[in-house]
Amino acid sequence: MAKENPIYESLAPLGFETAGSACFGIWSGYAVSLRQSQSNYLIELAARTDRKDKQLRKNVHKAVKQRCSKRYHGCYENGKAMVFTVSFDRKTPFDEQVTAFLDVFVSVLRENGVAPAETCSVCGGAHPDSLCWLDGYQPVHAACVRSLSEQTREKAEHNQENGSYLTGILGGIVGMLAGLVPSLLTILWMERIYGVLFALVPLAAMWGYRKCRGKQNTAAIVIVIVLSLLGVFVLEAVVVAIGVTREYGMAFGTAFSLTMSYLVTGEGFVAMLGDCIMEFVFMAVGILLAWGYLRQTNTTAIAAMDAVAGTLRPIGDAAPVESGAATEQT
Ligand SMILES: [Zn+2]
Known part of the structure; x- marks a missing residue:
């Protein structure tokens, strides 16, 4: 697994926990999480705000910018939390x-x-009784998370028994076939191959399969x-x-079946393999790009949902750490 993150480790004495690639805890009453985003970190404070309120984001950004070092890079809100990039x-x-x-x-x-935030991140209801890592550290009803977990398990078991x-x-x-269309169009119209479009093929194939x-x-x-690869x-x-078709004015159907009957001969197959090496490389990259979805x-x-449920903490148990009383030596 990934090695310990020194930033997350430094926060452990403040009651922050690490799960996977994120770290979370309570700060001055806000459920707070940290996660890495390329070379920066996102610090999220759970709060319910109006996503349409652009002025709020501007005001917050301006005020933070005045008071923070140049290592503050911006903020946005996602409806469930205010997210700061640092x-x-x-x-x-x-x-x-x-802590600064x-x-x-x-x-x-x-x-x-x-x-x-004072509402449950899952159902939106009042009086959440717990905190949980749900793509951000959020107040929730423990029952809501348990029922999400149950649904995931049932869906997976149903698919295992009835999937075909x-x-x-x-x-x-x-x-x-649908995923091939964009690549086909760029090849025909722009006479170029965009490798990144090849990622659509495994994505669309898996989507169709599911x-x-x-x-x-x-x-x-x-x-x-x-x-x-068949694609x-x-x-x-x-x-x-x-x-x-273009060269000889032949109907596409006839040309396609001629091409196919050539390809299934050993000679045609080998010729084609030679022609397609670049495409196979692109497709391999496409599969890697789509890997997070494919896997x-x-x-x-079930494992992902169990990991989420594993971060469930009753509110109150996770003793809120007030700012200031931070670094006690023991
Ligand atoms: Zn709820």
Whole structure:
């Protein structure tokens, strides 16, 4: 697994916990989380604000900018939290930097009338009794998280019992063909191949596979990779057939079946492999780009939801740490 994050470690004495790639705790009544975003960090304070209120974001940004070091880079709100982008230097202890940021954020939010979130992040209801890492540290009803967890488990078990490779593969083929269209259009009209468009092929194939109730396990990943590689052949065959159509004024259907019957001969197959090496490389990259989506299976869905449920803490148990009383030596 990933090595310990020194920033998260420095926050442990303040009651912050680390789960996966995020760290979270309570600061002055706000549920707070930190996570990495490329070379920066996002610090989120759970608060319910009006997403349409652009003025609020501007006011908060201006006030924070005046009081923070140049390592504050901007803020936005996502309806559930105010999110601040920051970075850290290596000279000052990390916990000091984080708490300095948090103290500014909290006082600016308070000045702008943005109170800590008081509703459940799952159902929106009042009087949340717990806190939970749900793509951000958020107040929730423990019962809401348990029922989410239960639903995930039931859905996964249902798919494991009733999912079908046959319908899944059919859906995957349709998805793969649809995913090829943008690549085909750029090849025909711009005479260029955009490698990044190839990522659409495995994404669309997996989407089709799942939509058509394909069994979601490791075999599904293999099926989609095979379909995506087959997609390269389909793409090449269509491009060749369209070339033949243009050249000899032949109907596309005839040209396509001619191309296909050439491709299934050993000689045609080898010629084609030679022609498609770049495309296969692009497709491999596309599969890697789509990997986060492809790798989700029933098992990973349950594990991810279990990890979420594992961060559930009753409010009050996670003793709020007030700013100032931070660094006690023991
Ligand atoms: Zn709820």
